[in-house]
Amino acid sequence: MPATTLERVCVVLARPSHPGNIGAAARALKTMGFADLRLVAPARFPDAEATALASGAVDVLDAARRYDTLEAALTDVVFAVGFTARPRDLSHPARSLADMAPVVLGRTSEGRVALVFGNETFGLSNEELARCTALAHIPANPAYSSLNLAAAVQVACYELSVRAESFAIPAEPGRTPATGEEIEALFAHWERAMVGSGFLDPAQPKRLMERMRRLFARAGLERAEVQFLRGMLASFEKRP
Amino acid sequence: MPATTLERVCVVLARPSHPGNIGAAARALKTMGFADLRLVAPARFPDAEATALASGAVDVLDAARRYDTLEAALTDVVFAVGFTARPRDLSHPARSLADMAPVVLGRTSEGRVALVFGNETFGLSNEELARCTALAHIPANPAYSSLNLAAAVQVACYELSVRAESFAIPAEPGRTPATGEEIEALFAHWERAMVGSGFLDPAQPKRLMERMRRLFARAGLERAEVQFLRGMLASFEKRP
Numbered sequence: 001m002p003a004t005t006l007e008r009v010c011v012v013l014a015r016p017s018h019p020g021n022i023g024a025a026a027r028a029l030k031t032m033g034f035a036d037l038r039l040v041a042p043a044r045f046p047d048a049e050a051t052a053l054a055s056g057a058v059d060v061l062d063a064a065r066r067y068d069t070l071e072a073a074l075t076d077v078v079f080a081v082g083f084t085a086r087p088r089d090l091s092h093p094a095r096s097l098a099d100m101a102p103v104v105l106g107r108t109s110e111g112r113v114a115l116v117f118g119n120e121t122f123g124l125s126n127e128e129l130a131r132c133t134a135l136a137h138i139p140a141n142p143a144y145s146s147l148n149l150a151a152a153v154q155v156a157c158y159e160l161s162v163r164a165e166s167f168a169i170p171a172e173p174g175r176t177p178a179t180g181e182e183i184e185a186l187f188a189h190w191e192r193a194m195v196g197s198g199f200l201d202p203a204q205p206k207r208l209m210e211r212m213r214r215l216f217a218r219a220g221l222e223r224a225e226v227q228f229l230r231g232m233l234a235s236f237e238k239r240p
Numbered sequence: 241m242p243a244t245t246l247e248r249v250c251v252v253l254a255r256p257s258h259p260g261n262i263g264a265a266a267r268a269l270k271t272m273g274f275a276d277l278r279l280v281a282p283a284r285f286p287d288a289e290a291t292a293l294a295s296g297a298v299d300v301l302d303a304a305r306r307y308d309t310l311e312a313a314l315t316d317v318v319f320a321v322g323f324t325a326r327p328r329d330l331s332h333p334a335r336s337l338a339d340m341a342p343v344v345l346g347r348t349s350e351g352r353v354a355l356v357f358g359n360e361t362f363g364l365s366n367e368e369l370a371r372c373t374a375l376a377h378i379p380a381n382p383a384y385s386s387l388n389l390a391a392a393v394q395v396a397c398y399e400l401s402v403r404a405e406s407f408a409i410p411a412e413p414g415r416t417p418a419t420g421e422e423i424e425a426l427f428a429h430w431e432r433a434m435v436g437s438g439f440l441d442p443a444q445p446k447r448l449m450e451r452m453r454r455l456f457a458r459a460g461l462e463r464a465e466v467q468f469l470r471g472m473l474a475s476f477e478k479r480p
Contacts, residue, residue, distance in 0.1 A: 028391060033381045056384050098402055138398070139407040141273045144296050147394070151268060154391040155398045158378065162338055167379040199475035211468060219459035228451060235439035236476040 005164050008108040010036035011153055012073050012080075014128055015119040019044045023053030023061060024150030025117075030057035032157035033166045037064040038073045038114075053150075070116065070128050078111035079104065079180075082124050082132030083152060085145050094135035097156060099217040101163040103134070106180025115156050120149050163220060178221045186226045187213060193233045245404050248348040250276035251393055252313050252320075254368055255359045259284045263293030263301060264390030265357075270297035272397035273406045277304040278313045278354075293390075310356065310368050318351035319344065322364050322372030323392060325385050334375035337396060341403040343374070355396050360389050418461045426466045427453060433473045 011029055016022055022045055026037055037060055039045060045066065054061040067073040074080050081104055084094050095103075107113045116132055118124030129135065138147060138155055147155070161167065164177075178186075191209055194200035200208050251269055256262055262285055266277055277300055279285060285306070294301040307313040314320050321344060324334050335343075347353045356372055358364030369375065378387060378395055387395070401407065418426075431449055434440035440448050 024388060024391070027386075027388060030384045031380045031387050031391075053388075055388070056386055096402075096408065139402060140271045141407060144270045146267075146296055147271050148264060148267060148293075148295070148390075150388075151264070151271075151391060151394040154387070155395055158395045158398070162336075162379060167381060168336065194472060194475070197472075197475040197478075199472050208468070211465065215459050215461075215465055219455055221455075225451065225455050228448070232434060232437075232439050235434070235437040238437075 005105060005108045006033045006161065006166055007035070008112050009034055009104070009160060010038055010077070010112060010114050011157070012038045012040060012070065012114050012116045013042070013149070013153075014040040014070050014073075014116060014124060015042070016045075016149065017043045017120050018149075019047030019050035020053045021120065021149040022047075022064070023050035023055075023057075025153040026050075026054040026061040026064065027057040028150055028154035028157055030060045032154075032161040034157055034161075035060055035063065037061070038067060039064055040067050040070050040073050042066065070131050074114055074116075074131060076112050077114045079107040079134070080114040080116055080132045081134050081136050082116045082129050083118070083156065084123060084129070084135055084137055085140070085147075086137065094137040095217075097136050097138050097159050099214065100134065100136040101159045102177065102183070102217060102220050103180050104160060105164055105177060106183055109179040109181070115153075115160075117149060117152060117156075176223045178223045178226045182223060182226045183216070183221055186216075186221070186230055189230055189233050193237050196237060245345060245348045246273045246401065246406055247275070248352050249274055249344070249400060250278055250317070250352060250354050251397070252278045252280060252310065252354050252356045253282070253389070253393075254280040254310050254313075254356060254364060255282070256285075256389065257283045257360050258389075259287030259290035260293045261360065261389040262287075262304070263290035263295075263297075265393040266290075266294040266301040266304065267297040268390055268394035268397055270300045272394075272401040274397055274401075275300055275303065277301070278307060279304055280307050280310050280313050282306065310371050314354055314356075314371060316352050317354045319347040319374070320354040320356055320372045321374050321376050322356045322369050323358070323396065324363060324369070324375055324377055325380070325387075326377065334377040337376050337378050337399050340374065340376040341399045344400060345404055355393075355400075357389060357392060357396075416463045418463045418466045422463060422466045423456070423461055426461070426470055429470055429473050433477050436477060 013025060022042060029037055050061060051058060081100060104113050118128060138152060190212060195202055253265060262282060269277055290301060291298060321340060344353050378392060435442055
């Protein structure tokens with residue numbers, strides 16, 4: 001994963017109420033290798049409590065930019081993931097953080113991407129959700145799914161950092177993850193091939209593509225694997 | 241994953257200094273489906289700050305047990321993982337959290353397992369590390385690897401909960417992992433299909449099957465996915 005990948009991820013806190021959470025979020029970013037923190041209409045900032053909880057990440061806190069609206073915070077962003085505690089009851093379902101992470105990393109090849117977190121009590125408003133390109137949720141206990149805001153930021157940054165293998169002790173050289181675009185092209189190709197072979201009936205898709213996406217999201221595709229799989233699909237399509 | 245799995249995991253905080261971290265840790269446990277919090281010689285507990293930061297997890301906080309020593313906290317534990325920020329400079333190396341998570345879950349079949357976290361400033365002492373069965377680390381920014389204590393607990397509980405698929409939204413009911421036999425039959429079928437299409441030349445296999453195995457090993461195949469993929473391969477083979 002190129003060093004620029006994490007640099008292209010920003011974390012946006014929309015209307016945070018508690019300055020302690022802003023400081024703790026700055027610390028969460030820095031421990032996982034991120035640096036771009038954006039604040040939309042924070043209730044109190046700067047604040048001594050934010051500084052205290054940032055601990056050794058005061059540099060990230062001091063560099064945080066303030067915006068009046070989420071729209072303003074996302075002007076240079078090509079892909080914004082809104083975090084919601086509700087996985088289901090929205091117009092389009094939120095994908096789990098683990099499924100979303102490779103998509104987010106893939107999109108960094110196109111430009112800046114954002115992880116967007118809402119207010120501690122109310123989450124993201126419908127208007128804020130509408131400004132996001134995609135939705136993610138952190139799978140949690142249905143009996144009590146309320147992660148602390150900074151804890152949610154920490155988990156999201158951890159998952160992205162692990163997927164990017166930012167601080168992994170290298171096992172094998174030369175692994176390059178596929179970009180979001182390459183993965184989408186693979187799925188489009190796969191769908192064509194399955195329609196062509198009669199396995200996938202476009203009139204009755206039976207969620208086949210959803211199952212494929214789920215399977216390969218778990219694996220985290222590399223570029224070489226996408227090329228290999230597309231070569232295989234092409235050979236099946238040309239089969240005499 | 242049986243419901244008892246997470247019940248068999250306890251989180252031990254050794255000599256925590258800040259009561260707020262105890263409360264925030266209780267919240268982290270509950271959001272990820274854990275309930276057994278153990279405190280070794282906490283500096284201040286019970287404490288109003290702990291209660292405030294536990295938020296909706298006061299039940300977990302109230303049920304937390306106190307011990308004088310780590311040894312006492314681990315008497316009923318068969319496998320204890322100590323968390324350290326230093327991945328390398330110990331007698332035996334700490335495995336990454338992601339690598340350790342399946343090991344921890346596997347050990348729950350034998351009895352109670354513990355995730356052990358040290359003091360905010362000093363971490364686990366050498367004596368405490370020696371009481372642990374294994375060591376884990378959360379991969380972090382070498383320039384600033386100091387996660388907040390409760391944030392580290394949140395990340396560890398998240399990783400275990402995701403691995404156990406505790407709160408995964410079932411795409412289909414009855415997810416069952418594929419057996420080794422089913423997976424071998426899939427790869428044999430896949431190889432036949434790729435030889436049949438001309439993509440795989442048995443005289444020059446170019447490690448194609450090895451790459452397939454590696455990819456699908458990362459994903460962890462389910463029985464339904466094997467059936468689905470074999471149906472797809474059959475459709476490619478029969479392609480008119």
